[in-house]
Amino acid sequence: TSNLKNSFSRWKSTVQKNRSDKKLGRVESLYKKAENFFLSDRTEKALSNVDKALEVSPTHTPALSLKGKILCSQGENVLAVKFQKKALEQEPQNISILFDLAATYSKAGQIADHINLLKKIHWDNPKAIQPLIRLRDAFLKQEDWKNILSTQEKILSLIKNNKEELGKELKNKSHFLLSRGKKNWQQGKHDSAMSDFKQSIKTWNKNSDAHLFL
16 A cells, blocks of 8 residues: 555656646747747747737746837837736746846836936845946936046946956046046136146047047
């Protein structure tokens, strides 16, 4: 009797595992199809397959994230945010999903949410360069020169040992200072403008526009 009970228990466990493996395989297959369709700009096919995957496994994180990206590409930003937040409930620290959500906020015109989320990503990953670059670019759209330049300093400190990248970002800093200088000049803040032009030249001496404006 004991042997029969143990055999039945093992059989039941094997059946359940096989069912689980089969379910997982179907979900992964549907997800991969959806991902390939999305990368091929066939969004309707992608949406159909990702919906089927979520019918089988409603908490499948990659499928939830992908549906958010598909909806965002279709302009359905409110729904996209909903699915991306569901994906983050499963994996709160997934930086890829966080970046996708930040991009959706940007497309939806939710600039404060966009910037605050990028700040959070940076705080959680202080040594990562990409959150800072995206944060700087978000400030650039607002022409927020104070935050642009403070963020640029953080970028420079992280890449100081990479000569090629450092050279590129120093040029960027020089152009940012030039832009702030021109804005100050237009507003009649001539002393501040001249200071910016001088800093621009000091940062990158070959910035001919900064020389001309000075």
